[in-house]
Amino acid sequence: MALLxxxxxxxxxxxxDDAPLLSAVLNDPDFIRNVGDRGVRTDEDARRYIIDGPMAMYQTHNFGMYKVELADGTAIGLCGLVKRDGLDDVDIGFAFLPDYRKQGYAQEAAEAVMEYGRDxxxxxxxxxxxxxxxxxxxRLLEKLGLQVERTIKLPREDEELVLMAWNAGD
Ligand SMILES: CC(C)(COP(=O)(O)OP(=O)(O)OC[C@H]1O[C@@H](n2cnc3c(N)ncnc32)[C@H](O)[C@@H]1OP(=O)(O)O)[C@@H](O)C(=O)NCCC(=O)NCCS
Structure with missing residues (x-):
């Protein structure tokens, strides 16, 4: 069933059934460099990751990371809302396969996810x-209306990251 x-x-x-998509996205070198290594190598690892991550989150929070498809059913990436350990707020995330970047797909998916989160x-x-x-x-987060607030270090990580936010009334 289509969510959005x-x-x-x-x-x-x-x-x-989306284990191959997850394996492809999570092992993309840009994903590993920018987001992190989730240690998912095989389709079985990916299947377990989907069950323990996104599928569990749909149950507990009513939102999660979603699959993004073209009209012909080709899966091109992920976009959704995530509640991470160690952060009070809900965050928006996205990761697209390299062949489907720079065409505005990430922006189009993320705008729909922002609207879903708000409304x-x-x-x-x-x-x-x-x-x-x-x-x-x-750049994409700025287009979605998020602004840089501060730098942050996540638990068990030593790199400084940028925390951006959208607040109702902004
Ligand atoms: C981050 C990521 C999702 C951005 O993807 P993207 O395809 O660049 O993002 P957008 O959908 O906003 O596309 C923007 C580009 O498409 C171009 N574009 C082409 N057609 C377009 C259209 N119809 N609408 C909007 N933009 C369009 C824009 O001009 C823009 O080009 P520019 O970056 O040269 O200015 C992608 O780089 C990615 O998956 N990276 C790996 C994972 C990652 O880093 N995730 C984020 C963790 S915080």
Missing amino acids: QTSRLTLRELSE VIGLERIIAIAHPDNESSI
Whole structure:
């Protein structure tokens, strides 16, 4: 079932069948450099990751990371809302396969997710955390209405990251 529909894209909840997509996205070198190494190597690792991560989050929070598809059903990336350990706020995240970048797909999906977070989930604040040198991500977050607030270090990590936020009323 489609969760969100935009002019070119459909967003759906992830299922165990999406293990190949997750393996491709999580092992993309840009993802590993900008977001981190999730240690997912095999389709079985990816299946477990989907069950323990996104699928568990749909149950506990009513939102999570979604699969993004073109009209012909090709899966091109991930975009959604995530509640991370160690952060009070909900954050928006996105990661697209290299062949599907620079075409505005990430922006189109992320705009739909922001609207969903605001209007359906009722969030009054949505944040994002990015590497300071992840320019395409920071540019996209600015287009979505998030502004740089401060730098942050996540638990068990030593790199300084940028915390960006959108607040209701901004
Ligand atoms: C971050 C990421 C999702 C950004 O993807 P993206 O495709 O650059 O983002 P957008 O969808 O906003 O596309 C913007 C580009 O498409 C171009 N574009 C082409 N057609 C477009 C259209 N119809 N609408 C909007 N932009 C369009 C824009 O001009 C822009 O180009 P520019 O970056 O040279 O200015 C992608 O780089 C990625 O997956 N990286 C790896 C994972 C990652 O870093 N995630 C973020 C962690 S915080």
